Amino acid sequence: MKQYKVGLVGIGTVGTEMIKVLRERKFPCSEIRVLATRDRDQEIAGETFHVRETKAEAFDGLDIVLFAGTEGAKGASKLWGWEAVKRGAVVIDNSADFRQDDRVPLVIPEINAEALDKHQGFIAVPNCSTIITLMGLAPLIRAVPVKHFTAVTFQSVSGAGHKAIDELAAEVKAYQGEEIIAYEPTAFADQIAFNVIPQIGGEKADMPGYTSEEAKMLIESRKILGLPDIKVSCTCVRVPVFYAHSIAIHAQFAQPMTPEMARDIIRKSPGVKLVDDLASGLIPMPIHAGHTDDVQVGRIRIDPCVENGLALFCSGDNIRKGAALNAVQIAEALIQRNLI
């Protein structure tokens, strides 16, 4: 089997997880070359890497470059992405910077791997909330067209990186009685422990009242599903959970989509796990979905508000399926489809 030389730019929460996922899945790589701001030796996910400074020549000889796209590595794919392509690599970018670029397929392999077929060397990983929502919803949409859906998210702090994870932990440790003592938030604008913050990202200039995170759900869903007219409404909320995002989805289908049909489809779909027995307390939850690969789907029921309405609830690990795992799966799909 061919072995690939894999580059990784950025070693925050997502970058570290990318190394774990490559190793766990025994991705066929003869080299993992870690690039960051400066040269040094560093232990990452239990291995010592000679981290190299990110510069044009550092991409030479690589077959695949993963851009982690968060924290320290923000903007790296803007600076170096097409340079890496020019030097012969296929780029898989977890940042938000190229998701709307017409040259760049936006891919969840279980849903639209075929979008890889015409790639131009640069592929984007969708936003974590979009991935987890569509993992549950897209298989249903493939069976019966959807008119619109509403997604209300419960997003974990790990989506905002190491600093945010540390901040929730610190706030919780500072907790005495019912007030946070002597802790000033810096990763979030407000205390996240024992709170929910219904704002992720700034206001989107062309969508008054919507945050950038909420806009992603609409814009990315349209591109991934190949449905430029689908209507999507979204409220994104940060919750005091470490790992796994959850999404309450209410959708209107164009024809009947019964809970039984939906359960049957989810049961047969890859990458999702049906966790749906209210009477037994089997419901999707971040504490169970975190640190696992599958997106849990449950609470499937009729939405009585609209004709052919269906409600469901998904929980999935935002760092794994929402980012690192999805990126590695794209690399695997490229190999499988002889596109690299």
Next chain:
Amino acid sequence: MKQYKVGLVGIGTVGTEMIKVLRERKFPCSEIRVLATRDRDQEIAGETFHVRETKAEAFDGLDIVLFAGTEGAKGASKLWGWEAVKRGAVVIDNSADFRQDDRVPLVIPEINAEALDKHQGFIAVPNCSTIITLMGLAPLIRAVPVKHFTAVTFQSVSGAGHKAIDELAAEVKAYQGEEIIAYEPTAFADQIAFNVIPQIGGEKADMPGYTSEEAKMLIESRKILGLPDIKVSCTCVRVPVFYAHSIAIHAQFAQPMTPEMARDIIRKSPGVKLVDDLASGLIPMPIHAGHTDDVQVGRIRIDPCVENGLALFCSGDNIRKGAALNAVQIAEALIQRNLI
């Protein structure tokens, strides 16, 4: 001014808050008679009460009886409610047992105080999530009819009583690193710290897939708004927050309801506070709404999914406006309308 003899049955989270609210608002009472399972002297909210055992004669002479309706007092209004009415009191019941009873008005004073006018001595307080949702939504619906709305809740643990508050605190104290150490949940079926639980209550027999808590949003909204045909869909989720429930609402109106119109209405409505400036980070949040009377309303924006769609986000203290305060406000409205 006439002074009333007020009875209180149950001294859990809500009962204790009822005493606080009566004192804070200087409710005109010559007596607060606390009834519970057995006779004893007990300090409640900084005052020592001679708690009496709940029995028929204990209601004699009372003008108003508040049933706290949670924890130890569950089922008390079923046993003693109409007995108290027979003995001359007006009952204000926070339990879920009589909310659908045709003899019983279901009242949020800011929204449907007129429902009190034909009371038969027994009035019910709606469920906390319904109150907080309708405080934000009903003023808009009064201006422009609504076709349907979807409510996704972020409910605090205090809605499940003292034991649940203690459980979240204990889980958080048991927290070491990222796992809960040596703590077995009892108030909830699963760990609530660093988790969200998308199930509150058991499955509603006549609404497959829906929990009892979700059914309340539909059934109670219809009765309070006097709109028996309004369509409501709801996902109720417990979150690791101590006080204040939050609700993401997506509504379709029958005619245009612009964000500007909605903000103007909220600004002029009693009991709600417009907290709506995304650019300045002014958003409703439980840490700010908790322990206050007003329901915060914000994130008002167009919902592009449907014609005349509007999205908003509310946070309000479930123990105060969601229960104790609303009950005392009902008593105040009865006095104001000369109905007692």
